Amino acid sequence: MKADKLLAGILLVLGLLVIIRASSGDMGMVYTRAVSTPSDAPPELRWTKYEAATPIESNEPGVAVSWPRTLGLWIAALLTLAIFSFLLGDNVLYKLAEALFVGVSAGYAMVAGIYDGIVSKLLSKLAPGLIRDSLIPGIPETVEPDWLYVIPLILSGMLLWRLSPKGGWISRWPIALFIGTTAGYRMVTYFEADFVGQIQNTIVPLLVFAADGSFDGVQSIKNILMVTGVLSTLTYFFFSVEHVGIVHRVSRLGIWFLMITFGVGFGMTVMGRIALLAARLEFLFDDWLWLIDPLNRRS
């Protein structure tokens, strides 16, 4: 209970510090520079582009506070804190941030999927003239409709049949085709690049000599370790022979190799997670709170 109070006190003090700092106007502002572009075009064909500017440039002409971007920065910072709040326990702020993330991600995926997938890869082949005039001006005048793309269009329609209350079985045909094709693709490449390729990578000389004939001890140890690791780990997973005697001892060695691999994996995972946390804290301290200035944007 005392620990709860202490943690709550720490959070309260941090919150008060943020409010005091925000009220002074020395944090969380985003500046932009208005640029008329293209500069060589007549005035009626120009538009204004707002490029990111730094606070140190705030007195320059055309540079001003961008309130929409400032609001975006504050939302990003508060949502980061809302996600962090899960560490204290599940709560409404975390749920709100999570729901927003899911919703925004789904919306973004849908819009980008329509443009980059359906328009760019399907409609531009079926109706190049229409797409050239409306969305992708770079499609050459000479391009004719490719009617082969009617097949994926029909298959896409069949896939959507899944949403219909009747005839859901129709969607199974494109799914079957998709699974069959993917399995075929993957089998060939996996066999070539992973199965055969990995066996080839393991066939290495145990005693390595350099081009000048001298013995390369370090590389020899590396190769011996790799081959020993592969063979002993494979022995551990070989269950057609009872693990007794020499097989038992080799498979025990395989377990050691596996444990070391898991340890490396854990260490790498810790490194990755710390890097992500550091990036978020840098964002909070630099972009939002202006406590640090590693890029010299404010001084």
Added chain:
Amino acid sequence: MQFLTNGQLDRRWIFLGMLLAIASPILLQVTFPEKPSPKTIDVFNAIDQLSESSRVVIACDFDPASAGELEPMISAIVRHCALKRHRMIFLTLWLPGAPVIKSNIRMLVDEFPDYRSGIDYVDLGYQPGAEVVLKVLTSNFKKQCSSDTSGRNTADLPITAPLTTIQQVDLIVSVSTGFPGTTEWVQYVGSPHKVKMVGGTTAVSAPSLYAYIPRQLISVLGGIKGAAEYERKIMDHYPQLEANQSAREGIRRMGPQFMGHMLVVTLIVLGNILFFVEKRKGTDR
């Protein structure tokens, strides 16, 4: 003060400890010297030894969730390619990868204003279809990438006009975090077509890619450590980057790494000591 509840440490103290361990080096701007490892040097050499104006495909197959680790890495690679005057072809197999490309192109144009779109670099954006995209790129480049993100025909752009298949590029740099990513690039392009490839990946994914080195993949940058080493390496070779604080993002993040790891190691050691003390107490009783 009560730290232990029923013999267990309240994990919120660990969270607070980790927050302090990570935040203090960021606030104090603590950095440590980096020494590039052989794997980092191999990636550097693969890019540095290409002749000027080589075509390099840069695949940004990750989303903002991994940007903390991979953004410094890809920025360093783009800077290195620009310093070597390579031509860069950006694409992504990940939908959220498109903004990552945009931000790197913004950085490229800011720091290297003479780089021209369509001539020195091109943004092919998001390519939907995962491994099928890679399969098509190896048979008909322009069928898969008929236009760039500005809607320009790739057959009209000097950087992509001569390409009929992706095998004609000089190097593929795949920076990825999962599926589809570097593994698929190796399986569908690098390994079967003998295209030179280097990778960059999150620390979690790095061990699974080491198996492809060196025959199928020249080398891999693993996580933020790989990014920091790479930044150090290009700064050693191109001292003009020393003054560029943006080029030190990975190096800056190694301070929190050190403190975070020290905390984790301390907690593991303490946990083990307590375990054996408790065990001994139990035996004594």
